[in-house]
Amino acid sequence: DAMVIQNPRYQVTQFGKPVTLSCSQTLNHNVMYWYQQKSSQAPKLLFHYYDKDFNNEADTPDNFQSRRPNTSFCFLDIRSPGLGDAAMYLCATRRAGGTDTQYFGPGTRLTVL
Amino acid sequence: AQKVTQAQTEISVVEKEDVTLDCVYETRDTTYYLFWYKQPPSGELVFLIRRNSFDEQNEISGRYSWNFQKSTSSFNFTITASQVVDSAVYFCALSEAQYGNNRLAFGKGNQVVVIP
Numbered sequence: 359d360a361m362v363i364q365n366p367r368y369q370v371t372q373f374g375k376p377v378t379l380s381c382s383q384t385l386n387h388n389v390m391y392w393y394q395q396k397s398s399q400a401p402k403l404l405f406h407y408y409d410k411d412f413n414n415e416a417d418t419p420d421n422f423q424s425r426r427p428n429t430s431f432c433f434l435d436i437r438s439p440g441l442g443d444a445a446m447y448l449c450a451t452r453r454a455g456g457t458d459t460q461y462f463g464p465g466t467r468l469t470v471l
Numbered sequence: 472a473q474k475v476t477q478a479q480t481e482i483s484v485v486e487k488e489d490v491t492l493d494c495v496y497e498t499r500d501t502t503y504y505l506f507w508y509k510q511p512p513s514g515e516l517v518f519l520i521r522r523n524s525f526d527e528q529n530e531i532s533g534r535y536s537w538n539f540q541k542s543t544s545s546f547n548f549t550i551t552a553s554q555v556v557d558s559a560v561y562f563c564a565l566s567e568a569q570y571g572n573n574r575l576a577f578g579k580g581n582q583v584v585v586i587p
Contacts, residue, residue: 389573391573399579400562400577400578400579400580401516401562401575401577403574403575406573408571408573413573446514448514448516450516452572452573454571454572458504458521458566458572459506459518459521460506460518460575461518462508462515462516462517462518463515464513464514464515465514465515465516467514
């Protein structure tokens, strides 16, 4: 089945230690998104790629970076995680010009010690 | 200003009861899309339905039904004969053509607890 995959599902890192979260998709969608969701809150968009074009949200901290080496993969890099970065990170994809529906992966729950 | 309002934070129902989740949205776009997602305890956001602004037809899918009314800017969701597996957080969301449909404005979510 076509899907959005996120690895790992659970990630523990130390304060200040860089961490990379991974997202892959078999849907061949051209748009990929990263969201941050803190406890009991709605997901918050960090950035998205439209093909290779990177689009950062204005309030996304510089601590968060992203890479998209090809259509299938997208990475979220947190350069120096703080305690406030502990959250669920959700990847989503969309086929632009299609149904415009975003399909989400299972998420990676990040713990910062 | 919040674009999507889900007023009820937590709703508890006894199994087999019906539950309706209210969603009120705000937009100046004439072309927009409305969505409902389900987020079970596992964390994944599961797509339930998409509705575009030109299609006010209500929809039923099994025990789920949706009522879209542009006149009141509402897109309400009803679960009929609720089951324990329906326990989850449900998010209503809006995407607008002015942002290239690249942003989902989420409501705060409704935590539904179905009591056996």
